[in-house]
Amino acid sequence: MKKSIIEEGRELSLQIGKVFLKNIKFCLNKDSIWYTSLKSEKTMTECLETPEYAEVSTRYRCEKGLFSTKVRMYSDSEAYIYVEHDFSLESEIYLAICIDDLVPFEKLLFYHLGKIGDEYSTVPHYYQEISLGRTPSTPPPPERIRFPPPPDEICFEKETDQSCWIKPYWTDNWRNLSHNIPVVFALFKCGDETLAILPVSSGSYKSVIRFGENPFDYPQIKIWSRAYAKTLDKVIPGAAVASDPDPLTAVEKVFRIAKRVLGTEFKLSQEKEYPEIFEYLGWCSWNAFYREIDEKTIVEAVKTLRSKVPIRFVIIDDGWQSVENNRLTSFDPDPEKFPSGGKHLVSAIKKLGVKYVGFWITLQGYWHGFSDTLLEKYSNALLRGSNNRLIPNPLNYRGFQVYRDLYSKLREWSADFTKVDNQYDILNYVKKIVPVNKAAKAIQEMLQSAAYGQGLKILNCMCMVPEDFFHWKVSNVSRVCIDYFPYWKDGAKKHVLYCIYNALWYSKVCWPDYDMFMSHDPYAMLHAVSRAISGGPVYITDLPTKTNEKLVNMLCFSDGRLLRPDYPALPSPDIIFRNPYEENVALKAFTKALVPGFSEVGLVAVFNINGRGEKVMYKITPKELFKEEAEYFVYEVFSEKTSIVSSNEVISGELDELETKIYVVSKIVDGIAIAGVRKKMIPPKGIKSYMKLGNYIVVELYEPLELVMFSRNPPKEVLCDKGTPLDYEYTEKGVLLTKERAKRILIKL
The missing domain is CATH 3.20.20.70 (Aldolase class I)
Incomplete structure (x- = not known):
């Protein structure tokens, strides 16, 4: 792992997987003067090796004292970078870890706390009036606003300014970004690999990523750690850095690093109730x-x-x-x-x-x-x-x-x-x-x-800043995006985009809350599907007399319990570096649901959120959900269309503007695949238990509902829990659909 640290004279580079972080400089600011590793006297380099990591520490001397740069390698593709110092503490000391370049580099997806956009100054009042059936006193906002906006439109005037909401931002040129755009997480597409950088906040220090020239002479990627007050801390946190061919795994790695560094001070969502x-x-x-x-x-x-x-x-x-x-x-x-x-x-x-x-x-x-x-x-x-x-x-x-x-x-x-x-x-x-x-x-x-x-x-809200989410030791549910604004077509598209892309990393610290929505909103279906697959809370904000009962009842059982997936929905890896609002590509999110006694069943939702209202194509394959080579039963929730496909077979289609579909992907095991219950958005969660005993199958549902499944062999008998015959349909494709509601279903093959 020590070979990953490359020193050429005073230049330090770091290899993370196949990605090179070129010309890294460590810069400490005290009394408005920068002291850097390039201009300080290098006195010693030593390596500490433990069973868990190897850490290379380089000590420098400057006129304010000693400081040590630390590169801790957990593997060839996982590192934590930080600094220790012995400067006197009569004034604030802060840190910039500057990276000149990444090689190779293709595209960047970053998550920022920059300005939220001018449209949000007019949207709330206008659509508030529309949703309440009143005539707005203000003119309507533009029907479509580019997303993301130019970098200067999200840049603050002061470094200390930040929004409460995080938004994703795609670019192929990080050098044109400004310093006063605080970034809390970044993914770099680097050839065959994705590099993830997670600034780590600990002790007195809050850490973010900043780009741009300030306060130096040329654009750099900067890990920026400040306390914004005097502190006794001698250790200044930096960032977790990791790479992997799979962007989802790169995200997992950096949060695992943060957990290793911070220990019990930091709780991941999976550790909390x-x-x-x-x-x-x-x-x-x-x-x-x-x-x-x-x-x-x-x-x-x-x-x-x-x-x-x-x-x-x-x-x-x-x-x-x-x-x-x-x-x-x-x-x-x-x-x-x-x-x-x-x-x-x-x-x-x-x-x-x-x-x-x-x-x-x-x-x-x-x-x-x-x-x-x-x-x-x-x-x-x-x-x-x-x-x-x-x-x-x-x-x-x-x-x-x-x-x-x-x-x-x-x-x-x-x-x-x-x-x-x-x-x-x-x-x-x-x-x-x-x-x-x-x-x-x-x-x-x-x-x-x-x-x-x-x-x-x-329930946490307006809290997507590192000084908050690094400290939720028991709290485990948080809003994942800006407010829902009812009856706003362009806003519906962007809201779903923000939620699903933010969940890519935010779900590591909490369960994402996509916010309330009105079931009588003209774009309610888009909102409902996104919340159904989110894994988080689902709650309406309806005018009481206007509730869309049919839509709402697709989300829950008769007692109000949700059919909730077992994992937060994440954007599919093939679209992570694409922008479904501006590009002709469907937004695609996936999650899974456990059917007790059977297996995990995959769920994929596709959305057309194209900003220009164009039709978009989508493609899904079982291999996006499951690594195992097998045959899979695929069931689309709204059309009830089905197919049997292999792991690599593609299911494709076209979506009209704002159209959305949900696919259930279930592995065929011993000639059987369970999709779940009909007329609910998350069908597998309607199954309470599954048993196969020889030629008999017993399926217990949460409440009396209709079942949809695949059986390679036709049933000889389908009975309800009272032992009486149950009306059903068995198609030539092997699809079994019950046509009467029952809580317990016995199938004889």
Whole structure:
């Protein structure tokens, strides 16, 4: 592994798999002066070898002291790069690890926290009015807006600026990108391999990738680590770097490296529990009523919705709190809107058959923090930030009292969870006061301890920044994209694109939440399918009288439980470096679902989100899901068309604008393949158990439904759980479809 580190004079290069990171420079900034490995005295190079890794450390001396560059190789294709120093600590010290070039290089997909786009200044109000059946007072936004926009349109004026939402961005020229576009994850297509770079935030430091010339003389790929305040830390984190022929594996590798480096301080999604709450269909008040909510409105809405569809959780979104000047004044609900209080509201909702109720808050209480009126009670527990707003104090975990009292109040009301919004804004409160990553870690730990300690689960929102997601030790569900905006055609296309592409890496730290949607939206099918395959929560935000019952009922059972895949949906590897909005290619996402007693069954969804409204072609093959050479039964959910194909055989088709399809891909085992239940978007999850006993097959469903499967041999008898014959159809292609609902089905071959 040491051979991967190449030194030529003062130039350091690194080989990761087949990819060369050329001319790496380590640069430390203190008092606005850069001290670099190129211009400092090299004093020593040593290698530490352990059973897990080999680490090459090179020590340099400059006028401020000693610093050591560290390259830790876990394998020939996996590395972690960082720095240690012994500089005096009277001022902020920060790090740039600069890479001059990648060889070979073809294309870059990066995920940025840059500006979200001008369209979002006009879209919310216009489509809010449209969705509520009112005439907008503002002109409509353009029907189509290029995506991604030119680099200068996502660039901030200041380095400290960042969005709360991440978006993907494709380019074949990283050198024309600007420094003030913070990037949290990047994939480089390098010939036959994909190189992944994950900046690692730890200790006091937040790390991102930055491109562009600043603050140096020419464009470079920079791992940029800053605390934005003075810190005692002598170790500055850098980045996990890995390559692999499979881009999905490259992503897996860098997150495994981060886990190795950070240990128990960092939890991957697979290590954490998925909340039972989000196994069910929900409803959120936001797009139905925005802030115009009160006790009567909420209770009547839930009553009407429950008469149509089996919602089992409810989110009381923004509009319930006691606020003044955008600041939280009390933990009790607004007494004019909710005169009977929170406990009465929760009780009234649950009496209607809802199992779980959650309340929206922001991480800092409300959009502009806590009111000064709360300082009398929480003088030590609230910190006045550098923006002159109040936030729970991260110093020595003093702010825990605030979160504890807030969540105690919610628990008194018998609430079950909380949606925590506006989490990205910690930096604006703590810069120059507390190191940002240290502050965020304390705030996240206080918040999670207070909530989970009282039995409340968390739905995270506006939080796609590393200082947040590196610290979710128990919290495991998060919004994965910008808000859903109802009735917006162009927005529907982009929303699904953002969600699926962001899930490629974000699903490693949490289960992605694709946000609420209106089932009566003209583009609801696109939204519904994307959420069905997401693996995360599914919740509507309908006007109660307009719910599309047929569509919603395809997502869940009669008791509201979702048919939820066992893994988050990811973009198919063949489209990762392609842009389905601008290119003539279908968006394609895949996941899997376990059928107990049978095997895992594949699911592939294809979408036409072409920005120009053109028809697009798509292709799928079983080998995209399963490595094993075999025959596979393929079932398309909406058309119910079926086929039998080998691993490499291609199933192709054409999609009209906004059209979407879901394919079930099931391996044929002993002449049998299970697709699942009919008239549901995720058919395999309708199967509770499968047994094959000689010539008999017993399939138990979650509830009485119709079954679709493949059998090479025709059935002699199909019986329901009462032992009576069940009406069915068996086609010449070997497809068995039951035509009556049953919970347990016995098939004699």
